[in-house]
Amino acid sequence: MSVVARLKLVFIAILVALTVVWLLSIPMEALTSGFWRLRNSLIYYSGILAIGCLSVAVILAARPVQVEGLLGGLDKFYRLHKWLGIAGALLSVFHWLCENAPRWAVQQGWLAPRPRPPVGAVADVPVGFDPFRDWRGIAGDLGEWGFYLLLVLVTLALWKKFPYRFFLPAHRLLSAVYLVLVFHSIILMDRSYWAQPAGPLLILLMMAGSVAAIISLLRRIGTARKAVGVIETLRFHEDNAVLDVGIRLTTAWPGHQAGQFAFVDFGGGEGAHPFTMTSAWQRDGRLAFSIKGLGDYTRGLPHQLFAGQSVVVEGPYGRFDFGGVRRRQIWIGGGMGISPFIAGLQAMGQRHIEGKVDLIYTTRAPAAAFIDAIRNLAEKAGVRFHLMIEQQDGRLDINRLEQMVPDWAEAGIWFAGPPAFGNALRSAMEARGFPPSQFHQELFDLR
Template sequence: MQFTRLTTTFAFAVVGLAGLWLLSLAPDALSQGFWATRTTLVYGSGVLALGLMSVGVILAARPLWFETALGGLDKFYRLHKWLGLAALGFAIAHFVLRKGPSWLSELGLFAVPPKPPHAKEVATGFDLFRELKHPAAEIGEWAFYLLLALVALALWKRFPYKYFFKTHRLMPAIYLVLVFHAVILIDRSYWLRPLGPVLALLLMAGTLAALIALFRKIGLSRRASGSIAKLALYDGNQVLDVEIRLETTWPGHQAGQFAFVNFDDVEDAHPFTISSAWHDDGLLLFSIKGLGDYTRTLAGNLHLGQGVVVEGPYGRFNFEGASHRQIWIGGGVGVTPFIARLRQLARVGRTDPVDLFYATNAPDPAFLAPIRQLAEQTGVAFHLVDGSQAGRLTLESLTVMVPDWKQADVWFCGPRGFGVAMRSAMLAQGLPTSRFHQELFEMR
């Protein structure tokens, strides 16, 4: 369901903008010769690039009203990535269409027809748009080069996250430059055609979102501050439990949600799943695995009493499904939303059968003990899959333990490759797409 929803939304954005552009063209717009057709395509590729980039910028501002429609903020970022790549593709097409004929002519690879003579523009006093056309074209070209470089860095997984985050902060400024570029250079008649009002609305909303990002106001109303109350490092799996005591208002959260956490240091906020249920006591627990450059150093850098800012909660990993039973699969630190759910069930009770599979290569007895205790207390069947001993959890091994798995809603949180493999195997065996729920959270 979530993948269908995302692909449908993405296709609607691309096809919808392309359709509005086509409706805005004159009937013979693509049959008026080489140069006229090229000009039409230059405008078309440009408005499509900026329109899709506008939607991506709006999503980056984390508007909560889209969360339910898209299935959670983790889906925002997947869609944001797709929109960014599509926008870049149209931007490249725009650049090539603009520069390509001159390159081909200079290289002698293609006989470009001579440009038809056109009437000279008669100056009738000061015209701001006319005076700004040349600087708008120049600055737009340099913004494109920078956009290309930043997208390449975002896609390069080995580029450190902390530097990616800092370079990505340039995106709103680049977007505003491209808005200026488009508003000055686009044919004014476009604003009176079907595409015009939609594009104008997207540019205004995108500009507002970009300004919110530039002034670091994203999620401002959803921030709470507090301090570190407890720290516990599990040596066996290198998971750090960080308990935070909030000192300002927190709206509460549901099991499976996450928050952005800033530990009052030089790094920016990072997203972590909340591994505690909300008891209206001001306490939040995060179980953080030392996987990257930043998280591996947290155990040595954090201390009791240290200031923390938490933004959230976000996410729709809410354990709501149509089936009478559920299967939870947590890969590594992906078990954290299920720990939160166990803690919630310990207070509210449970009636439907649940099987929890915890797949890990480094089981730590101290980390496992409270999970086992909670599972026993709530009646959840707990299955530990030790990858260092028994190998990886597969559909075949899961079927042995839960033969009627096809009757369940499956909730998965863990490494992307593991999730893709499990989902593909289950769907191939007949599980409806709507009953496989997976976290898609990737910041890049």
């Protein structure tokens, strides 16, 4: 099973688990006793699904490395985080409609009003303070405004043109919105649910989500995995707009595997960005990154960074580590997807790792010095190096791959590069019977 298929399975399992505990927590007649009782049950159902999805999304946003192995790495489970965030927002819309649409229908005369208590019925007289009773009004109002803000912030998070320097604080604000929605859920949830199977699960999810949200608001995510260092070397390749950055760490670093990435904060208020490390760990406190000038921020780095500048590095993260059951491997790097493979070549050259490897590097912006450095590393590591310059060689496809590496079907495929490129290759391979579990793709899209 591929990692993406596993993530989809986890996503579905979360929705199914929440649905099952809801069904186990209500009397069956609640679904068959008329529209208004059914509507009441759907309000709670949609609310349980929404707060459950948002809770898991907030937990994953705190970067719990304990689940990286299960979910294939941080770059993979951030995709699950994104799906859960979108699902939570859409379910919140359904929750809001379940609450308000019937009222509109009654006002328009399309629906009979909800039956009222019989005349002369004696109402309970409130005694003492009860937050589940006395705070219902404020919980309802806060929940509604939190819902509106949730929709705005999720929309901004999905808008790729929204500047990254604004994306981080806006995304952090989602943690505060989540805490408001937790308060809304606790106060307005029917008390009968807390003694049913839904209660313990929701309490566990909301407690864990609240801790993660507070960690985010305090800017403490990844604190234990941060190291401080200084820029030691800088080299800019003008031909392909790639900046090589060498960093010497001055505080402890746990080490990393070739292919992993880290969040690097160069200062200036932009915040930390994720970059793949292009250096194998040599226990000397040095890290290297090759940064492609793709956006305003990365294009400006060659003019902003200088030797001796302080940096903060958080990591390592990811499971793109060239493991697996097949020693025969083919590495395919598209554009700056070559970064993890540079570290892989260094690791092979230093440790004399056994295994037959072909490295295919496809690029639209060839830089002679950059390519020569990769070729030299490949020679030292005993790796066959294939260069494809798209303007003259075309784009790599399954037929071209078969010509270059006839035994490709017997290898484990490791791909890093543009997602559409990787998806096309994977689909073509699977159409020829290649097992999805042997196609390892870096999903380096954390927004």
